Amino acid sequence: MFKIIYCVICSFIILYAQNNSYHSPENIRLFADYLFCQNDYLRAIEEYKRLENSTASDTLIFKIGYSYLQIKQHNYANKYFDMIERSSSLKSLAVNYNSLNFFLIKDFSSLKNNYRLNSDSDLNDSKKLLLVSSILNENIFPSDEQIFLFDDSDRLFVNDLIIKKKYPDYKSPTVAGILSVIPGAGKVYTKNYTDGLTSFLLTGLFTFLAYDNFRNSHHFRGYIFSFAATGFYLGNIYGSIISAYRYNRNYDEKIITETYDYLKQKNYFIKKVNFCE
């Protein structure tokens, strides 16, 4: 009896001593999931990768792809999402997240290809993203039927976006240039009021100084002020044209920013995954 107990104790000690339990595959997996749920994606990736060769599964690969997406390593995210087997239940989710990946790096041709090559999956989410991307980048507007893919609130947003893109509130650089015959008027037209007022005052002031100096026979100073006044006047015309271009660029940028903000709020229309509950 004593021998048996002795053997049990010895084997028990050897077993425990040899086993560095926190680095066993099961524990690595548990720890990686913990890091993943703590949003420590970089470390989660490293832990998942330790399991890649031994206990790789679609969930694990998806989580690596998702982690890469979160830390904006889009090429790696793409690689891992592509690795998921067609037969996997996570395939359509991976394709949708891959669409998001392409949307975020503004690689719209890959976004289209991703949608086209995986048409056998359930890709409603990708389709929505593709439609928004077409409106934003190519001014291609969806049909009424396609708009009904979106929920009610999203539909309102998409309709608003279509109106903004179809009938943009641009300012014409030509009109701005012509209006600036009256110094500052072109800038006021492009809603650049302070610059408009400054242009008007400076051109007016230097013109007056030139006139006043010529009138009092200070010809040299008259020429200097005339030169300055001409410079300000021409600058005012050029500035108004540039101001119109800038206004239009800001208008486009504002639409893009608003759209991305809205999409971010809606998780880019992609179904959220929750591995942490």
Next chain:
Amino acid sequence: MSKILLIFFSISSFIFSQNDLIKQLDYADSFYFHQNYYDAITEYKRLIFFDKEKSFIYYSFNQIARCYKYARKFEDSYNFFSLALTEAKSSKEIFDCKINICRLNIIEKKTKNAHRILDELEKDSLFLEFEKEIKHWRAWVFYFEMDYKKAKDIFDELNKKELANFSEKLLEDSYSVQTAKILSTILPGLGQFYIGHYLNGAGSFLWNLLSVYLTINAFSNERIFDGIVLSNFLWLRFYVGNLENAEKFAIDKNEKIFNESLNSIYSNFSEEIP
């Protein structure tokens, strides 16, 4: 017999789980001491995850915070010191966490926050025994505010002669922004001369002289409008520019002296610095 075995297994599993934790702690510490802070953080996090009894949680949070601090990720460091604070048990541990948070604020020159933390510690009767340490860090706050006089006085009071001498030297080397501005107000360019920017001072003086001459000349010839324009757009611009320059040069020079002093401090007083 079965009872004995059961007790034996319970005790040994507890001991071995503790052993694993200690092994993991050593493993994490080895990364920390080799300054491999990224891996150290991973391993401390692993320790926290498996430490169900929370035996090492305060230590791990503290170490992670230190790793982030050495990696100059102050925001993360601040968060982990705050987490350590929630796990602190003794007044010493609470004090250490708060002081470490204060030190982060000093490094980031958030001196108002640092003063506030020290004020709170000073008022709390729990930390009476740490009075000297609080004063020590107060001196550093003054030092980082470039108020070397106050820093020196406190270091003197604490009998830290080397730090006091160091502060005194900086006090002598640094320039008074106020003096520079006053000198430049009295005579344009004089403030720049005081700081040692002679060429700039001479330039400032000459530009002011020229613009004053043109302004006076215009007024004396009864060209009132010219005089107003010249005084507003020329002379005033150079005069205000001269004042701003004097202030900027003094601040920049003091900043340079302060930054240079940090190198020396970090090599000579590594234990007592923020």
